[in-house]
Amino acid sequence: MRLVAPETVTFTESGFCPGCGHGLAVRLIAEVMEEMGLSEKLLTIVDVACGSLNIDSWRFDTIMAAHGRPIATAVGVKKVRPENPVMAYIGDGAAYSIGLAETMHTALRNDNVVTVVINNSLYGMTGGQCAPTSLPGQITTSTPRGKDTKKAGMPFRVEEAFTGFDIAYLARGSMADARGMIQSKKYLQKAFEKHMNGEGFCLVELLSACPTNLNITPVKSVERIKNDMIPYFPLGEFKDKKEEE
Amino acid sequence: MAKVLLKGNEALAEAALAAGCRFYSGYPITPQTEILEYLSWRMEDVGGEFIQAESELAGINMVLGAAAAGARALTTSSGPGFSLKQEGISYLVAADLPAVIVDVMRIGTGLGDISQGQGDYWQLTRGGGHGDYRTLVLAPDSVQENADMMAEAFDLAEKYRHPVLIASDAAIGQMIEAVEIPEFIEHDIDKFDWTIKGCKKGTEQRKIQNIYYTHPDYETYLADKYAEMEEQEQRYENIQVEDAELVLVAYGISSRVCREAVEAARAEGLKLGLIRPVTLWPFPVKAFEEAKAAKAFLTVEMNILGQMVDDVKLATCGKYPVDHYGSIFEIPEYDGIIEKAKEMLKKGEV
């Protein structure tokens, strides 16, 4: 882990809660960009959810797009500026619920954009409602008696839905500890390498903490990632097109 | 360039390319589909990007990205699909982004039907999405205007950094007329500094977001922006309005019938005139100054509720009777219009 943050991380006006996974992701992405020499080229599209705070947390040209639509917006950007790296940065609600059609069809077309999904197993921005990724029995503000999978279904696992598509890359990392983050950073790096090679759609999901809405301490919410989330959301690379060929 | 025979939708599509548009994303819906189909091959020919999006939602948000990246970006739809674009249009407005959105109007509410209609006037002119906004709306009445308005729409969109809507309809979109496509111009995606292109070290980061968060004087900026559009961009065509006793007000396909009505009525001694709004918003209030002899006004629209009546009443400060001649299953007939005009003039009310 590096000790000094890249100069593209500003954080001056960042409003992330203590222990939030979003802040860590900003840092990792900025490091990868710096190390790959892409800092001055990256164009990012963030969702209006908690990730929207990134617009003031990093110094990349950024669009704040409608809830669930950043991937579509990223496709528009990439078509106009094919030389630039283009990344959509969104939450699990945006990617797998309201914007699932956009996520799916961008994958189906294998459009050359990087998508980073922050999976915190709930709707963070709106105060912690149930998401398609909420775990069985999870207490949320819209499942006060626990998520009933008979009604809401089992949590959405991106690898089950997307590995059938002809996409370039699909991986899931964790933001629970240093080891997880070092691995996650490698996934991000690989995604951007493939992106710059024009290989197509790359999605990296990062398991993240939202202590505020889980109403637990940052330390506990990190333990929750390890004990509750990872068993259901396994880490690793699920699609790596070049290696398969 | 020589004149060619083209469908209205195709002329619009070709003229968009001539205006430097190099990004299109849309979704099929009658009666606008020819625009999508035409651009599916023609965009490639001129080196642009065409995407048949998975939905109108995706389409408009792709346009937002392309516009933020500096392209002249276009999307087109009709009725139900145009409704799905409203959230995106609201976001374009909020972020001060230029783009052109075409509504080839079809008839009716809900699914409605595929024949021509003018039922989207309120949605077009009041800001069809959520929030506190309006958009410039141009209303072509011919295949030639479909072509001529594309460059104008992109210029206006860039001048104000604001989306511009084109209110076409099934009749204008489907009819074939001789048309001269304007000269091709080059558009430079780096023309403006505000477009995202990558943030060089030591320079200011570009943020495309609701300017509400960032503008130091948001209220004044917006009030001035809309006031300027209202003052500067009213467009209209007045036909024998000066001495008209009764003035018809109609745009698009209905205005073509009204031209005939004016001519036929005058042949039998009835002084009709026509105000044709070319911009639906800003509504051309200035056009009404010429109506010095008018005793009443009659809007002719392909809808039942007379959606333009309120705007005419406002433009005439409520001083005159304003009625509506509506026809939804067929394009209105000019003799019906003349009859209605006579009735209005005969009634003691005028």
Ligand SMILES: Cc1ncc(C[n+]2csc(CCOP(=O)(O)OP(=O)(O)O)c2C)c(N)n1
């Ligand atoms: C069309 C629309 N519906 C709902 C909302 C409200 N909203 C904003 S963010 C959000 C959920 C965010 O959850 P997620 O995408 O998982 O991001 P997180 O905040 O958890 O990172 C919702 C429902 C909105 N802004 N727009």
Ligand code: SF4
């Ligand atoms: S509410 Fe949750 S996701 Fe949002 S900033 Fe706070 S910790 Fe992060």
Ligand SMILES: [Mg+2]
């Ligand atoms: Mg979330």
